[in-house]
Amino acid sequence: MLAMIGLAYAGLAALCLGMDRHHRQVVGRGIKTRATLTLRLAGTTILALSFAAAIASDGWVFGPVAWCGGLTAAALALVFLLPYRPRLAMALGPVGLLIAALAA
Numbered sequence: 001m002l003a004m005i006g007l008a009y010a011g012l013a014a015l016c017l018g019m020d021r022h023h024r025q026v027v028g029r030g031i032k033t034r035a036t037l038t039l040r041l042a043g044t045t046i047l048a049l050s051f052a053a054a055i056a057s058d059g060w061v062f063g064p065v066a067w068c069g070g071l072t073a074a075a076l077a078l079v080f081l082l083p084y085r086p087r088l089a090m091a092l093g094p095v096g097l098l099i100a101a102l103a104a
Contacts, residue, residue, distance in 0.1 A: 001057055005048035006099035008074035013093030014043030027085045
């Protein structure tokens with residue numbers, strides 16, 4: 001469960017960083033098209049790994065339900081943290097990957 005939430009947070013953070021508005025908010029400059037595509041692909045892949053972790057943890061019966069709940073929890077954490085501390089919100093993305101690696 002912890003691995004799934006860590007992966008979900010990291011995936012959502014990558015998708016946020018792939019948006020020009022949030023990238024400008026965190027880095028201070030715009031984002032290039034190639035970096036946008038790379039971050040979106042990475043975010044989508046990490047979210048797919050999060051879904052796979054939920055299925056591996058809880059099976060096909062309860063796994064998708066647990067994934068929706070974990071995705072919601074990760075999104076709420078990111079949404080509440082991003083307007084006030086955007087750099088911290090993005091710095092926690094790799095921490096989510098580390099937590100997922102340690103939990104697996």
